[in-house]
Amino acid sequence: MALASADAAPRPPEQPKSGPGGSAYLHRSVRESEHGAGGKRFWLFEPAEPAPKSAPVVLFLHGYSALTPDPYRAWVTHIVRRGAIVIYPQYQKDLITPPPDYTPNTIAAVRKAFEILAEPGRVAADSSRLLVVGHSAGGVGAAAYAARAQKEMLPVPLAIMPVHSGQGPENGWQMIPLDDFSTIPNRTKVALVVGSDDKFVGTRTSRRIWEAVAHVAERRFITVQSDSHGWPPISPGHLAPLAQDRFSSGAIDWFGYWRLFDELLDSAISGRPFNPSLSMGKWSDGVAVKPLLIESGS
Numbered sequence: 001m002a003l004a005s006a007d008a009a010p011r012p013p014e015q016p017k018s019g020p021g022g023s024a025y026l027h028r029s030v031r032e033s034e035h036g037a038g039g040k041r042f043w044l045f046e047p048a049e050p051a052p053k054s055a056p057v058v059l060f061l062h063g064y065s066a067l068t069p070d071p072y073r074a075w076v077t078h079i080v081r082r083g084a085i086v087i088y089p090q091y092q093k094d095l096i097t098p099p100p101d102y103t104p105n106t107i108a109a110v111r112k113a114f115e116i117l118a119e120p121g122r123v124a125a126d127s128s129r130l131l132v133v134g135h136s137a138g139g140v141g142a143a144a145y146a147a148r149a150q151k152e153m154l155p156v157p158l159a160i161m162p163v164h165s166g167q168g169p170e171n172g173w174q175m176i177p178l179d180d181f182s183t184i185p186n187r188t189k190v191a192l193v194v195g196s197d198d199k200f201v202g203t204r205t206s207r208r209i210w211e212a213v214a215h216v217a218e219r220r221f222i223t224v225q226s227d228s229h230g231w232p233p234i235s236p237g238h239l240a241p242l243a244q245d246r247f248s249s250g251a252i253d254w255f256g257y258w259r260l261f262d263e264l265l266d267s268a269i270s271g272r273p274f275n276p277s278l279s280m281g282k283w284s285d286g287v288a289v290k291p292l293l294i295e296s297g298s
Contacts, residue, residue, distance in 0.1 A: 010230030012251040013281030013289065020266065020277075021259030025081035027051075031123075035116060039093035039101060042109035043069050044116065045076055045086040046123040056084045056129035056269060057117075057155070059110060059145065061138030063164075063242075065095055071242045072135070078258055084265065085125055087113045091141065099176040102137065103144040107152050110145075114155075127155040129269055133261050135241045136201065139165030139192075140176050143209050146188055147179040158268035159189035161261050163241050165209060166201025174205075181212035189274050190219040190297075191264050193257065195236025197226045210297075218274055219297035224256045225290040230283045234290070251289065255280040260292075 016022035028049035036042055047055060058079050062072060069076055069088045076086050089109035091102050117125040134142030139162030149156045167174035184190070190213050194203045210221050224236040234252050241257050260276055267274040280289035 010283035010285040010287065012230055012232065012234065012283060013255060015250065015254040016281075020262035021254040026083045027081045030077055030080045036090075036109060036112060039091055039097055039105040040108045040112070041090040042113055043086075043088040044113060045069075045080045045088065046117075047080050047083055047085070051123055052083065054124035054126050056131070056265070057125045057127065058084045058086045058265070059106075059130065059132040059142075059157070060086050060088045061091070061106065061132065061134030061141040061145075062088070063136030063138055065092070066242075067092060067094075075241070075253065075258060079261070079265075082262065082265075084131075085117065085123055089113075099137075102141055102176070103148065103179070106141055106145060107148065107154065110154055111152075130155040130157045131261075131265055131268055132157045132160045133163065134161075134165070135163045136166045136238065137176055139163050140167060140178065140205060140209075143181055143184065143190075143213075144179045146184045147181050148183070150183070150185070156185060157188055159191065159264050159274070160184075161191045161193060161264055162206065162209060163193045163257060164195055164198050164201060164238055165192070165205045166238075167205050169200060170202035170204045178205075178208060178212070181209060182215060184213055184216060186215050186217050188216060189264065189268055190216050191222060191260060191274065191276075192220070193222045193224065193260060195224045195226075195238070195240055197235050197237040197240075200238040214297065216297065220274060220276070221295040221297070222260065222276065223293040224252065225280075225293060227280070227290040229287055229289070230285075234280065251281060255289070256292070
């Protein structure tokens with residue numbers, strides 16, 4: 001009976017054919033390579049077929065324990081086929097790597113990645129067009145990289161998008177220390193994304209980062225709302241940004257996380273204001289999916 005009910009339920013929106021979050025790609029494939037070892041291991045993903053001479057760079061920081069790109073592979077592939085290079089640092093040697101080592105390991109990987117991307121046969125990295133996206137512990141890492149980049153003499157990001165940022169369980173021990181985010185340049189765009197169904201880290205850390213970047217000229221606090229009008233539901237729990245999490249519809253990627261980052265990247269590179277669309281599309285019966293909620297800091 002439940003199966004019949006699910007079969008009869010409205011279906012979620014399909015992936016748009018074009019635009020941010022859409023399936024119109026500039027490149028047919030992705031060139032992947034692995035480098036380094038332990039906590040300094042990282043992967044490079046370069047657009048191919050055709051391979052551009054140069055490309056913007058996205059630093060993609062995983063959540064705790066995602067020591068390979070597999071959980072985020074669909075999102076990484078989407079970013080790269082749209083035309084960006086992705087650097088994916090492992091940053092944890094193993095699950096007991098001390099959290100204070102995460103950002104130094106990330107910085108070491110980024111430094112080496114830019115050296116490799118300068119070699120013949122690689123897509124040249126445009127260091128003036130760097131963005132950072134991170135999930136969970138990686139959301140904290142995204143803000144930490146932005147805070148330290150200038151001092152480390154590494155490319156300063158045009159924008160960062162921490163997603164479901166967490167230092168640990170919302171009501172538990174906060175194991176990941178926060179940087180002094182006042183050192184993030186005020187020109188860096190900041191988009192903090194949370195999910196209404198995230199019962200693990202909640203919004204505690206994201207709000208801390210939000211308050212710490214009050215000096216930033218352009219910042220947004222974005223909530224992805226749950227919607228169970230149809231099946232599968234739109235369910236922005238803590239693992240929703242993982243491509244392998246299919247407790248929720250792919251629409252949460254196409255209209256939520258993926259599209260938001262695409263819009264942020266386009267805004268940062270063009271210099272236009274970041275004004276993301278609120279719409280999450282429509283269910284198959286024409287009913288609108290609950291829209292994004294956005295707070296502006298400018």
